[in-house]
Amino acid sequence: MTKNISPPEALIYAMVTVSAADRAITTDELNRIGSIVRELPPFRAYTDDWLADAAQDCGKLLRKPHGVENVLDLVKATLTPELYETAYVLCAEVAASDLAVHHEEEKFLALLASNLEMDDLVCAALRRAARARHHQL
Template sequence: MSSPPNVPTRFTAQEALVGSMVMMSACDRQMSDAELATMSRLVRELPVFSDFHAGEIETVTEIVLGLLDDTEGLDNAITMISDALPPRLRETAYLLACEVAAADGDATQEELQFLQDFRIGLDIDRLVAGAIERAAKARFQVL
């Protein structure tokens, strides 16, 4: 895997989790206010981010967007995320991506394609992924 200049070749586990949310938000080339608010809220509230500084979200966002500008960027970013995460946190990364996808309503075709690629890249069982997706969708239902 080669990275564009000035892009690290490894993420910490927390950076990888943030990166999964950023990739989900950026995959359709529009990062909505609802998606950004969801990312911020998740970083503030989840125990896995207890010692992560919210200001680092911007740094991770710049790295991920830089990777996505490259021809092989999506594959490289997914590999970096997968490599940074122990197997027990890969489902967490997928859940975070699903939460961001659900934040602004129905997922676009680009978002659905990204989730499929991400699931495969993280080696998450299809049934487990379906349960995670359904739970995220249920959390964002409105009356």
């Protein structure tokens, strides 16, 4: 494992990793991560510069051997169990933001759920809710 990070950074790492899972981070995904950081309480003390720095640090970690596994371990070690569902639903939001959840993103969500020992029904509900928020008229 690498350096210690804060819980908000762990959430960023999880969102960046799901976005990068299909090897193509879309503008919609980046915009969704930015709006999540601007809108949600865990990130209120942080600036856009911080988001860019955390995303770059995560990218460096992902490029190393076993990068995804290291991110998953870091997320679990950093977050309290109360934030596991938060991490999962934020990742589901990012994956759904471009209206196409790719196989690689689904695989990362499954790895995240397994690593955080989350209930399958809870995960299904969180994924469904994220998709519902991104349907277009």
